[in-house]
Amino acid sequence: MNSCQNPAPRPVARLRPTPIALALGLALTAAGAPSLAHAEAATDADAVEMPRIEVVAKRDDQPILIPGAVDLVTAEDIDRIQPRSTEDLLRRVPGIFVKREEESAVVTNIGVRGLTAGDYKTLVLEDGVPVQPGIFVGNSRYYNPRVQRMEGVEVLRGASSLRYGPNTIGGVINFLTRTPDDGAAVSARVGSWNTYEVGAEVGASARSGDARLGVIATRVESDGFMDKGYDMTDIMLKTGMAIGDHQTLGLKLGYYRNNANISYRGLFPDAFEAGARFNPAPDDFFLTGRTSFDINHDWEIGQGARLKTLFYASETSRDYWRFGLVSGAPTTTSPEGFTVWNYSDNLNGNNREFTRLGLDTRLILDHAAFGVPGEAEFGLRLMSEEMKDVTVAAVRGRPRTPDPGRGGVTQDRIDGGDSLALFAQNRFDVTARFSVTAGLRVEHYEQSRRDRRSTNPADTFSNTEVMPGVGATFAVSDAVQVFGSVYRAFAPPLVGSVLGSGDTPTEAEKSVNIEFGLRGGQGPWTYAATAFQMDFSNQVDPGVSGIRAPNEGSALHRGLEGSLGYAMGNGFSLEGNLTWIPTAEYREDRPGEALRGNRLAYSPELMANLALGWESGPFRTALLYNYVDSQFGDGLNQRDFTTGASGTWGGLIPSYWTADLTASYDVSERFSVSGAVRNLTDETYVAGLRQGLYIGPERSFELGLRYRF
DSSP: OOOSSOOOOOOOOOOOOOHHHHHHHHHHHHOOOOOGGGOOSOOTTTSOOOOOOOSSOOOTTSOOOOSSOEEEEOHHHHHHHOOSSHHHHHTTSTTEEEOOSOTTOSSOOEEETTOOTTOSOSEEEETTEEOSSOSSSSOSOSOOOOGGGEEEEEEEOSGGGGGGOSOOSSOEEEEEEOOOOSEEEEEEEEETTTEEEEEEEEEEEOTTSSEEEEEEEEEEEEOOGGGOOEEEEEEEEEEEEEETTTEEEEEEEEEEEEEEOOOSBOBOHHHHHTTOOOOSOTTOEEEEEEEEEEEEEEEEEETTEEEEEEEEEEEEEEEEEEEEESSSSOBSOOTTSSOBOOEEEEEEEEEEEEEEEEEEEEEEEEEOGGGOOEEEEEEEEEEEEEEEEEEEEEETTSSSOOOGGGTSEEEEEEEEEEEEEEEEEEEEEOSSSEEEEEEEEEEEEEEEEEETTSOSOOEEEEEEEEEEEEEEEEEEETTEEEEEEEEEEEEOOOHHHHSSSSOOOSSOEEEEEEEEEEEEEETTEEEEEEEEEEEEEEOOOOTTTSOOOSOOOOEEEEEEEEEEEEEEETTEEEEEEEEEEEEEEESSOBTTTBOTTOBOTTOOSEEEEEEEEEEETTEEEEEEEEEEOOEESSTTOOSSOEEOTTSOEEOEEOOEEEEEEEEEEESSSSEEEEEEEESTTOOOOEEEEEBEEEEOOOOEEEEEEEEEO
16 A cells, blocks of 8 residues: 555545534533642542443452453553554454554454454444444444544454343444543554654543543554555544532544545465565545534432433545556556555545434343342343445546546435344343343334435345344352353344345345353463354355345354463563464355355464563563464465455465564653564564455554643
8 A cells, every 4th residue: 555656645635514523512611520730639549430331340359250261461461561452452453353454543343253354243332322324224344443442342242242232143242442541641652664652631520529520642654665655644532520429421523534545455475475574555545534522321220220321423535546447457567576466546435424323221220130130231222324326437637526527426325224122131140259130122123225416215234133042151169160052143134235135135134153161260370261153044244345145044153262361470471362263164055256165365264372471660571472274365276376256356365473572661650661672573474365466464563752730
């Protein structure tokens, strides 16, 4: 991310005075929080806690009562991994496979429990707020939260995931953002491919501790592996305050821009085999941006009652500028002597803008109904989404302006999605060791598509889904807890699948999920193991853009995932996890796409992680191992790399493994240094397919510094 064409100058991200952007600017100017100069009496421990929605919310003095698999990535894990992106965190969680397209993870392709990586059946949140640009209207991959502002990740499966939204077939991934401690800190990191990263943090609290303010800002520039350069800016502001003794109010603002020199096109097999590492589309650019605004209110009403209310708004843009091909065939010669794409001067902009407004409120009650103590939760969520989808035909040499000779703006439409969801859940603590949780979610949604170049009215489609779930936990002993659940989950079809496709669906994409497992620990040992099954009555393959005709057919997923940790003593620790998915197969023929009994694309049968850590005083180091089994690039299960009718590639991707070495040292209480070597043994591997081969990053080096004032 070889061509004879010289790369165009990197474009500058567009800044538009949209309503949310204006609100962000005003809030940054007028955020009601004290300055650093006046924040001296309150300690971080005394300061008000920022309200947010957590999907696990485990208390240290209580066992997890969620009847489903739970994985937590802690701040300590993040320090040990020293991630370049959130992908580095997720690919070390059991059951999750990440198909890597570039090391910066501008877009992300996540598969859970055999779901095709790049699919949209797993809900991704940040502090409880949906961050995927389009749940009901469009592609979910265009925004990937940046790791520099994270303090942890919650991964939840099982019936309890119904509380948080649709797209929970694969469960819920909830990123948790940091609130800076009082004071200021600066950081810098340099690395391979001329990568430079600088960051700044500022935190302040009122003398009383009743108000807090924090800002985290990051700037990264890189030439990128294979010359897939990018420059990224990410700013987050968080502020919160106590309202009396029982209420807290929090505000979070986000600003993100990323200009990336990437494309859907990869290398041809002969170039890969010859060791070529050039950007196959040097003039293509993928420009993304996001502005967000969240308000969180938490009210302890009293008598075991609590009300949480969340309002969120966001604008996400993705402008994808690609040059067309002279023909479908590549050229046979180039200065490098390898087959390369043969580009024309025709430039196409596939540009989308997403807006979202949402309100999520939930009432939590401790009670003893029917003489059995427990906890009930009742919730309501309203959400409205819109996607402006514009295709621009331009030519080389013009600043991405429509060219009348090629048709100018060839597509201009608006897709909309409005949804209303009601849910209720109750946990009955039958005994001190045995709890049963039952829940129900009802989701009604209406989708629409309007062509702005036409006077015709918008096409609409509406549907209502009812999703029940039940689960239980049982503490066999202090060291062993058994859990299990069964629930019905669904993923709504995208607008392009139900309007204008010529096929109106009779049902949404849905499955019945079952899991059974155990978890616990004793002494230096911790462990967890889960067996799962996802039985689809209607599974839709994601396709290139997530758009497929609905009602494709049934599929079955079955597997096991487990993790084990051991504190070895003398500062050593060993942690590992293994995922085995023997069944992830189509149960019906899909003409031209898949055969009955074939394995789903991008669904490795085996994945494993191993981490050996050592800590001694201010020094910490870890050796991290990751293994990914072989996987097919399409549902036809072709073994040779080849292109299909749609231009996407299939073939069997060989298994691969990589190892990372990380270390950090606290020189003083204020100053620390860190370093990492990624792909320590410099393995050469194919990470994925699209229009050609995506190559996994070569060995790279990083050095970081952090100073706290």
